[in-house]
Amino acid sequence: MDDRERHAAGMKARREVLGSAHVDGAEAAKTSFTEPFQDFITRYAWGEIWSRPGLPRHTRSLVTLAMMVALNRGDEFRMHIRAALNNKVSREEIQELLLQTAIYCGLPAANAAFHIAQEVFAEMDAGR
DSSP states (O other), X not given: OOHHHHHHHHHHHHHHHHOHHHHHHHHHTOOTTTHHHHHHIIXXXXXXXXXXXXXXXXXXXXXXXXXXXXXXXXXXXHHHHHHHHHTTOOHHHHHHHHHHHHHHTOHHHHHHHHHHHHHHHHHHHTTO
């Protein structure tokens, strides 16, 4: 697969996982400074990793959420909650994942993640 094909596969995966509204917003916000990074993550994160058949997207979402908690990456965690729900991860599974992170990542990290998840769920329930 060449870079052009990898980018196309990545855009397809990004849209399926994150939703077209998110991807369109990210594309519209690109600048000459951020464009190389956007191209990189589209080709490699989405075109290579998220497109691999070795793990179902449901599992990839759960793993990604846990890593975002462990690394204290609130903005990415917020985005990937929505992605996880697109990948058929239930709110109950997210709750269980966050309880698990409390043990392995620490209570403050899990506490912050619970607050973010609750905010995202409220936004989604309100249609935002």
